[in-house]
Amino acid sequence: MARMAAFGHGQVEEASGEEALTHAKESEPSLPILSDASLRAVAVGDAVEVTPVDYGLIAVKGVLRACSVEEIVIEREAPEVGRVMTHFPNAGFEITKCE
DSSP, rough: OOOHHHHOOOOOOOHHHHHHHHHHSSOOOOOOOOOGGGGGTTTTTTTEEETTTOOOOOOOOEEEEEEEEEEEEEEETTTTTTTEEEEEETTEEEEEEEO
């Protein structure tokens, strides 16, 4: 607990929603480096859809950038901010390759 407390809470800066979107749009997402897509029938770089297995109403489309036992990461374009990396937990989601 002491190690976690040593991290602190950072420095909070107030921003409006518009300021936050502008900052996100001007930022470049960092690419994850841990990948083991062999866990699935897809490869890093494939166009994929990620769908929750319990309610599966909305699939999120993008390019697979990382896949591990813990998480799935896809790169996609968000209309409000541009290129983003979207992270999903591996458990409870399925990946399918886009045709």
